[in-house]
Amino acid sequence: MMNTKVKRQTPKTLLICGLGLLNFIPTYAQESDSIRLERLESKVSKLEVLNGLKISGYIQGQFQYGQENASLKVGAPNTDITEDFNRMGIRRGRLKFTYEKSIATAVFQMDMTEKGFGIKDVYLQVKDSEWSASSLKIGVFNRPFGYEIERSSSSRESPERATIITTLFPEERDLGAIMTLQAKKSSPWHFLKLDAGLFAGNGIKSDIKNKKDFISHLSANKTIKKGIKLSGGISYYRGTVYQGSENRYTFSGNAFILNNNPTNIGAFAKREYFGVDAQFSFTSNLGLTSLSGEFITGTQPGEKGGSKSPNSSSVGNSDMYIRNFSGGYISFVQDFGKIPLSTVIKYDWYDPNTKMSKDDIGLNQTGKGDIAYQTIGFGLLWKINDVLRMTAYYDLVKNETSVNLTGYEKNIKDDVFTLRLQYKF
Numbered sequence: 270m271m272n273t274k275v276k277r278q279t280p281k282t283l284l285i286c287g288l289g290l291l292n293f294i295p296t297y298a299q300e301s302d303s304i305r306l307e308r309l310e311s312k313v314s315k316l317e318v319l320n321g322l323k324i325s326g327y328i329q330g331q332f333q334y335g336q337e338n339a340s341l342k343v344g345a346p347n348t349d350i351t352e353d354f355n356r357m358g359i360r361r362g363r364l365k366f367t368y369e370k371s372i373a374t375a376v377f378q379m380d381m382t383e384k385g386f387g388i389k390d391v392y393l394q395v396k397d398s399e400w401s402a403s404s405l406k407i408g409v410f411n412r413p414f415g416y417e418i419e420r421s422s423s424s425r426e427s428p429e430r431a432t433i434i435t436t437l438f439p440e441e442r443d444l445g446a447i448m449t450l451q452a453k454k455s456s457p458w459h460f461l462k463l464d465a466g467l468f469a470g471n472g473i474k475s476d477i478k479n480k481k482d483f484i485s486h487l488s489a490n491k492t493i494k495k496g497i498k499l500s501g502g503i504s505y506y507r508g509t510v511y512q513g514s515e516n517r518y519t520f521s522g523n524a525f526i527l528n529n530n531p532t533n534i535g536a537f538a539k540r541e542y543f544g545v546d547a548q549f550s551f552t553s554n555l556g557l558t559s560l561s562g563e564f565i566t567g568t569q570p571g572e573k574g575g576s577k578s579p580n581s582s583s584v585g586n587s588d589m590y591i592r593n594f595s596g597g598y599i600s601f602v603q604d605f606g607k608i609p610l611s612t613v614i615k616y617d618w619y620d621p622n623t624k625m626s627k628d629d630i631g632l633n634q635t636g637k638g639d640i641a642y643q644t645i646g647f648g649l650l651w652k653i654n655d656v657l658r659m660t661a662y663y664d665l666v667k668n669e670t671s672v673n674l675t676g677y678e679k680n681i682k683d684d685v686f687t688l689r690l691q692y693k694f
Contacts, residue, residue: 326364327423331689332357336682339666342429358383360689361422365390372396376410388473389442402451402459406466409473412443413464413486414504415563416546417598426602427646428662428687431617433565433596437542439580443468444476445484460491470508470540472580480537482508496552504544509537510570510579513586518573520592520624524633538570538589540578556604556611564597569621575638576621590638592622609652613662618643620669631673640677641669648687660689 333341334355340346344356359382366377378390392408411419417430418441429435447466452458463485469475470482488502515533518525543566550559569576572587576594579585598617605611620626620641630639648662664685671677 321368321370323367323369324365325367325694326362327691327693328362329360329422329689329691330358331360331428331687333688334686336684338681339683339685341685342687360428363389363423372398376408401453401456402449402462404449405446406449407446409442409444410447411441412438412468412484413447413466414438414484414506414542415486415544415565416502416548416561417563423691423693426611426613426650426660427600427615427648428660428689431563431596431598431615431619432642432644433594433598433617433619436577436619436621437565437569439578440472442473443470443482443484444473445469445481447484460489461487462490463487468508470510470579471582472578474580474582477582477584478509478511478537480509482506482540484508498550499548501545501547504542504546504565506540506542506544506567508540510540510589511584512536512538512570512589513584514588516588518588518590518634520622523625523629525590525635527634533589538591539568540570542567542569554606556606557602558604559602560600562597562599564595566593566595566623568592569594571621571638573634573636573638592639593624594619594621595623596620611650611652613646613648613650615646616644617646627669628671628673630669630671630677631675636674637677640671640674643667656693658691658693660687660691662687662689 331343332355333343334353335341335347336353337347337350341356342360343358347354362381364379364381368375372395374394374396376390376392376394378388380387380389388409390408390410392406392410394404394406396402396404413419415434417425417434418438430441434441445466445468447464449462449464451462465483465485467481468484469478471477484504484506486502486504488500490498490500492498512533512535515529515531517528517533517538519528520526544563546561546563548559548561550557552558568591569578570589570591571577573590576592596617596619598615600613600615602611602613618641622635622639625635625639626641629635644667645665646662648660651659653659664687666683666685668677668681670679
């Protein structure tokens with residue numbers, strides 16, 4: 270009975286299904302086209318977003334050999350200070366994302382090595398591209414002081430920055446906001462640029478004090494004639510360092526004078542730098558010849574054992590030693606015609622206490638933090654191709670000596686040899 274009913278309804282059912290199918294096919298086709306169109310529009314939208322994205326970076330793998338007291342930039346410290354040692358590792362592994370749209374640019378740069386992961390640049394920059402070359406930048410980025418701080422480690426000829434730079438500006442970067450004022454390219458005043466801003470003064474660590482540091486750099490860049498360039502600038506830093514102890518030492522005559530007062534805890538010591546920098550380059554049959562230099566002097570609060578600037582997430586509780594300092598560097602780089610080799614010679618020095626020297630160090634509350642250093646570096650660069658570069662470089666380090674300071678009666682053995690291969694993309 271049931272089978273008969275089914276058989277009788279089959280032609281009608283087929284007709285209904287056929288008509289339904291005729292209606293369904295164009296509807297399905299329309300929906301399918303609509304979905305495809307939406308997907309295509311989504312893909313185009315994503316591509317438009319990616320159109321403003323730029324990815325770049327570089328990797329520096331290196332081998333280092335050091336004398337028994339050397340401080341190497343890769344690997345662990347020496348475990349046997351009676352012998353020389355060597356280490357290998359990734360000095361820098363940088364990956365940078367830059368997204369630019371309209372007048373705004375966002376930058377994220379990280380550093381990845383076998384020691385871990387770290388943030389380098391995170392900032393937003395808004396440009397006035399219509400009326401000038403000025404901009405406003407907020408976030409974590411290089412401090413606008415001098416020349417070598419802002420020069421990328423992938424372009425610099427020496428493996429590391431000068432001693433005075435790494436002492437006064439650890440990690441080169443800081444958290445802050447900066448205004449750049451510069452005329453547009455068509456203006457005759459475009460060669461002048463002023464950078465000025467307020468910073469936390471604590472490197473890339475968290476801000477730990479209410480007072481902010483002021484940093485500025487006025488620079489000029491001029492092409493004298495084809496193949497000859499001259500640039501330079503003056504810099505100023507005015508900031509403070511938090512004091513976590515009741516003991517503050519200031520220098521007078523030939524000794525540190527103690528100011529012991531509970532009210533010193535929580536006070537701020539002045540940190541002030543003056544800098545001048547210059548760069549010169551010209552092209553001849555030998556290739557590019559370049560000469561650069563920088564000199565910095567001022568007042569630096571520090572500890573008894575060192576004068577390094579604050580770079581910690583806590584205020585600390587060490588006694589404060591305030592010193593007058595000076596230092597700088599001179600660097601010379603010469604190409605060898607069409608041969609893809611260049612040679613570099615660099616001399617840098619740092620005197621953390623210009624009012625105390627030699628055998629007086631170790632007396633009257635002075636110590637390891639008052640020892641001056643000089644470094645003569647020389648090396649060879651092989652530009653293998655557009656993305657690969659090999660560097661062989663030797664740092665000859667000399668320290669000030671004093672018969673009154675244990676461990677510094679003679680020059681410490683801390684020379685360093687670096688062999689580095691860099692890939693840049």
